[in-house]
Amino acid sequence: MLPQEIIRAKRDGGALTPAEIDAIVDGIVSGRLTDAQVGAFAMAAFLKGLDRDETVALTRAMTFSGETLDWPDAAGPVLDKHSTGGVGDTVSLLLAPALAACGATTPMIAGRGLGHTGGTLDKLDAIPGYVTQPDVATLRKAVAAAGCAIVGQTAAVAPADKRLYAVRDVTATVESIPLITASILSKKLAAGLFGLVMDVKTGSGAFMPTHALSLELARSIVEVANGAGLKTVALLTDMDEPLAPVAGNALETLHAIKLLAGRRQDARLVDATVALGGEALALGGLAADAEEGRTMIARAMASGEAAERFGRMCAALGGPADIVERPRNHLAEAPIVLEVFAKAEGVVAKVATRTLGLAVVALGGGRTRADDRIDSAVGLDRLAGVGDAVGPDRPLAIVHARDEAGAERAAAAVRDAYALADAGATPSRAKLIQE
Numbered sequence: 001m002l003p004q005e006i007i008r009a010k011r012d013g014g015a016l017t018p019a020e021i022d023a024i025v026d027g028i029v030s031g032r033l034t035d036a037q038v039g040a041f042a043m044a045a046f047l048k049g050l051d052r053d054e055t056v057a058l059t060r061a062m063t064f065s066g067e068t069l070d071w072p073d074a075a076g077p078v079l080d081k082h083s084t085g086g087v088g089d090t091v092s093l094l095l096a097p098a099l100a101a102c103g104a105t106t107p108m109i110a111g112r113g114l115g116h117t118g119g120t121l122d123k124l125d126a127i128p129g130y131v132t133q134p135d136v137a138t139l140r141k142a143v144a145a146a147g148c149a150i151v152g153q154t155a156a157v158a159p160a161d162k163r164l165y166a167v168r169d170v171t172a173t174v175e176s177i178p179l180i181t182a183s184i185l186s187k188k189l190a191a192g193l194f195g196l197v198m199d200v201k202t203g204s205g206a207f208m209p210t211h212a213l214s215l216e217l218a219r220s221i222v223e224v225a226n227g228a229g230l231k232t233v234a235l236l237t238d239m240d241e242p243l244a245p246v247a248g249n250a251l252e253t254l255h256a257i258k259l260l261a262g263r264r265q266d267a268r269l270v271d272a273t274v275a276l277g278g279e280a281l282a283l284g285g286l287a288a289d290a291e292e293g294r295t296m297i298a299r300a301m302a303s304g305e306a307a308e309r310f311g312r313m314c315a316a317l318g319g320p321a322d323i324v325e326r327p328r329n330h331l332a333e334a335p336i337v338l339e340v341f342a343k344a345e346g347v348v349a350k351v352a353t354r355t356l357g358l359a360v361v362a363l364g365g366g367r368t369r370a371d372d373r374i375d376s377a378v379g380l381d382r383l384a385g386v387g388d389a390v391g392p393d394r395p396l397a398i399v400h401a402r403d404e405a406g407a408e409r410a411a412a413a414v415r416d417a418y419a420l421a422d423a424g425a426t427p428s429r430a431k432l433i434q435e
C-alpha cells in the first residue's frame with residue numbers, strides 16, 4: 001500500500017480500513033513516511049475527519065506502535081489524568097504527586113507544548129537534570145520510589161504519537177477531535193492504566209473553543225477509552241482565561257512547586273486539581289466517591305505530602321534533591337522583566353487566552369518547528385484574571401524575555417489579549433468546572 005494512495009483516499013473523503021491506518025502508523029514509526037507525508041496525512045484527517053471506527057483503529061495502532069507497560073508490583077491502582085491542552089495549566093505537576101500521596105500509582109505519560117498550549121514535559125525540562133525521556137527501567141524505578149513519575153513517550157512508548165504530535169504542532173493540524181483522541185489515548189493505553197480522568201478544556205484557550213465541540217471531544221475520548229477497556233471519566237474545565245496566573249515553562253514549574261510547598265496560593269488551580277483528583281481516586285476505588293476523593297487530594301496538598309512526593313520523583317529522575325526547598329537555585333530566570341500596563345484603568349472583562357499562549361511561543365517558550373529548542377526562562381506571570389482591576393498600580397502581566405525586542409512584542413500581544421470594562425464593573429467569570 002503506497003502511503004500517498006492512502007493519503008489520497010483520506011484527502012478525497014474516503015474511510016480508511018484498519019489495515020490502511022496500520023500502514024500509515026507503521027510508516028510514521030519506521031521513518032518510511034517523510035515529514036511531508038505525515039503532515040499531509042494529518043491535514044487530510046483534520047479536514048475530512050475520521051469516523052469512530054477509524055479513530056479506534058488509529059488509537060489502537062498508535063498504542064501498539066511501541067512497548068506497552070504493565071504494573072504488576074504497583075502499590076495502588078494505576079491512575080492518571082490528562083488534559084486536552086491549555087495555558088497556565090500546571091495541574092499535572094500538582095496532581096501526580098498528590099495522587100501518589102493518596103495511595104495511587106501514577107506513571108504519567110505527558111506531552112510537550114502543542115500549538116499555543118504549554119506542555120508538562122517542557123515545564124519539567126526546566127528542571128536541570130530531570131530526565132523527561134527515561135528508559136522504561138528508570139521510569140519503573142522512579143514510580144517505585146515516589147509512587148508517580150511524569151515522563152514523555154520514549155522511543156519505546158507510543159512512538160507513533162511522538163512523531164505525529166511533533167508534526168501536528170507545526171502544521172496547524174492540532175484541533176481535530178479524532179487526532180486528539182488517538183494521541184491522548186494511545187499514550188494512556190500504552191502506559192497500562194487502570195483509570196483515567198480527562199480534563200477537557202473549553203473556552204478561548206482550548207483547542208475546542210466552543211462548549212459543544214468540547215463536549216464532543218469529551219464524549220469521543222470517554223467512549224474510545226472505555227471501549228478499549230480503560231475506565232475513563234471527563235470533566236469540562238474553563239480555559240477562557242489561563243488556569244494559573246503564569247504561562248511559561250520555568251515560571252509555571254516554580255509556581256507549582258511554591259504552591260505544593262505552601263509558599264504560594266492559587267485557588268483556581270487548586271480547585272481544578274482537587275476536582276480532577278477526586279474523580280481519579282473514586283475511579284480507582286481509593287475513595288468512596290469523588291467528594292471523598294476531593295477531600296483526600298486537598299489534604300495531600302495542604303499537608304506537604306504531595307510536595308514530598310514531587311521532590312522524590314524529581315530526584316529519582318535525575319533532578320536536584322532540593323528542588324522543593326530551593327527551586328530558584330535551579331530554575332532559569334530571564335534577563336528582561338517588563339511590567340505591562342493597560343492604556344487606561346479598568347476591570348478585565350475578557351481574555352484571549354490563545355493570544356497569551358502564542359505570546360509565550362513567540363518569546364521562545366514554545367516551538368514553531370518540531371526541532372526548536374525551548375527557552376525555559378521566558379514567559380508571563382502575574383497575569384490578571386477576569387474581574388481583576390488593572391491600572392497604574394496593577395499591571396496586566398509581567399513579561400519575562402530574553403531581549404528587549406521580544407519583551408516589547410510580548411507586551412503588545414498581552415495588551416491585545418485583554419478586553420477591559422470600566423472601573424467598578426463586575427464582569428461574569430466562566431465556571432471553572434462546567435456541565
Ligand code: URA
Pocket residue numbers: 083084085111114165174179180181183184
Ligand atoms: N494532548 C495530547 O496529548 N495530544 C493532543 O493531540 C492534544 C493534547
